[in-house]
Amino acid sequence: MTGPLDISPVILPDENTPSPVLTSDVAPAPLPHTTFKMELSFDGTAYHGWQRQPNGLTVQQVIEERLFHLFGRRELIRIQGSSRTDAGVHALGMVCSFQAPPSPYIPDWKLKKALNRLLPPDIRIRSAEVVPDTFNARFSAEGKSYVYVVNTGDENPFSGRYSWHMTDFTDIDALRNAIHRVQGRHDFRTFTVENAKLTDPFRTIMRTEVITFGPLVCMYFLGTGFLYKMVRSMVGALAFVARGRMSPDEFEAILHAHDRAKCKDTAPASGLFLKRVFYEKDTWHDDLPDKPPFWVS
Numbered sequence: 001m002t003g004p005l006d007i008s009p010v011i012l013p014d015e016n017t018p019s020p021v022l023t024s025d026v027a028p029a030p031l032p033h034t035t036f037k038m039e040l041s042f043d044g045t046a047y048h049g050w051q052r053q054p055n056g057l058t059v060q061q062v063i064e065e066r067l068f069h070l071f072g073r074r075e076l077i078r079i080q081g082s083s084r085t086d087a088g089v090h091a092l093g094m095v096c097s098f099q100a101p102p103s104p105y106i107p108d109w110k111l112k113k114a115l116n117r118l119l120p121p122d123i124r125i126r127s128a129e130v131v132p133d134t135f136n137a138r139f140s141a142e143g144k145s146y147v148y149v150v151n152t153g154d155e156n157p158f159s160g161r162y163s164w165h166m167t168d169f170t171d172i173d174a175l176r177n178a179i180h181r182v183q184g185r186h187d188f189r190t191f192t193v194e195n196a197k198l199t200d201p202f203r204t205i206m207r208t209e210v211i212t213f214g215p216l217v218c219m220y221f222l223g224t225g226f227l228y229k230m231v232r233s234m235v236g237a238l239a240f241v242a243r244g245r246m247s248p249d250e251f252e253a254i255l256h257a258h259d260r261a262k263c264k265d266t267a268p269a270s271g272l273f274l275k276r277v278f279y280e281k282d283t284w285h286d287d288l289p290d291k292p293p294f295w296v297s
Contacts, residue, residue, distance in 0.1 A: 033099040034108060037131040038079075038115075039277075041092050043122040044269070045161055050085040050094070059085075059123060063096070066118040070111075072104045082137040082277040083144060086229060088269030090162065092293055093126070093276040097137040143206070143278040145222040147293045148235045149271045150242075153215025162294040164235075164271040169217060169242045172210060178241045178248035179208045179219060182234060182255060189258045191234050192227035193266070201258070203227060206284070213292050217242070220275075222284055235267035 040063075048056030052064070060079060067077040079098040085091060106114045112128040119125070134140075151163040152170065159165065182188075182205050189201040207222040219238065221231055237254055240246035246264075254262045273293040278284050 033101055035097060035099050035131050035133045035135055036108075036111065036128060037095065037097050037135055037137065038112075038128045039093055039095050039126045041124050041126055042090065042094065043161075044085060044088050044090045046122060048087045049089065050081050050083065050091075056087070059094075060096075062120065062123060063115075066115060067098070067100065069118060070103060070105065070114060071100050074101060080137045082141050083226075083274055084228070085274055086232070086269050086272075089272045089274065090294070091274040094274055095137045095141070095277045095279075097131070097135055099133070137277075140279055141225075141277050142281050143222060143224050143284055144226065145220065145275040145278075145284065145287050146226070146231045147273045147275050147289055148219045148221075148231060148267065149273070149292060149294075150217040150219075150239070151215055152217060161270060162273075162292075163216065164239075164268050166239065166243065168244075169239065171242050171244050172212065172217065174244075174248055175217075175219075175238060175242040176210045178238055178251040179210060179234075181248065181252045182221075183208055186255060187258050188227050188230055188255075190254055190260060190263050191230045191237070193233070193260065194228045198227070201227070203230070209288060211289060216292050218289055218292065220288060222287065229266060232267045232269065232272055233263055235271075236265040237263060239267065240264050 042059050044059070046057070047059050050059045052058050052060045060081060064077060064079055067079070071077060077098050077100050079096045082095040085094070108130055112125045115125050115128070149163040150169050151159045151165045152167055155165050185202055185204040187201045188203050189198065192198065192201070203223055203225055205221060205223040207220070209220040211218045211220060219235060237246070237251055241248060241251050275289070275293060276287055
């Protein structure tokens with residue numbers, strides 16, 4: 001019978017740290033590895049985004065540290081995320097994949113429960129399963145959906161954490177007219193902040209919608225993929241339309257300018273949610289939100 005799991009803080013070795021020298025002339029046989037797919041939700045307020053980085057705590061780092069404990073501290077476990085969310089952005093259905101050796105503590109089917117016991121409450125594993133070794137959370141994805149929330153009513157102690165507050169965001173008909181114009185395949189260079197690194201500025205948006213829940217206006221985007229800060233940049237321009245400061249035709253002209261300098265403000269991260277990642281084509285027909293995205297069930 002194994003003893004209790006030690007989850008005291010641990011400093012993970014750097015990726016460049018040399019491997020220990022073997023004392024035997026015969027290298028040990030590599031451990032068999034299992035590929036896992038996990039879906040998770042997180043409140044991004046306290047994190048510097050998803051992807052591990054040297055200057056701030058990220059969601060990827062927190063999960064990797066817990067996996068290192070869970071799988072016996074024998075080797076680093078690097079996880080591949082389906083998306084690279086910015087600092088402060090939230091997720092309802094982020095997906096990640098990783099390969100891990102057999103755990104000395106838990107069977108595969110208990111991974112979700114065991115990992116949730118170790119994670120902070122603002123990160124929750126929704127599902128965990130063994131998948132074929134060919135699965136990759138990023139490169140196997142066929143589509144993604146995002147929801148952005150604007151609060152047009154009174155602020156309260158919690159609304160600022162999950163929305164952008166604008167009481168004059170009221171021309172919903174014009175907003176719907178404008179948001180539908182990004183549907184289809186377009187060059188989205190206007191709506192990204194990393195043009196110098198772009199190799200392909202084209203993306204395909206299959207569906208956009210505007211859905212209201214009382215004072216909350218939710219903008220929904222479904223696409224095969226998104227450029228860096230693309231949704232937040234589009235919302236920043238759409239806000240001018242909804243506030244009567246720009247027409248839908250002017251918004252479309254900005255899209256077709258293919259020039260970041262023509263873009264308006266980038267919307268705050270707090271209102272953006274990665275809703276879902278799809279791994280089979282044509283499985284997104286019932287994806288529209290039926291409640292605000294922070295109302296997770």
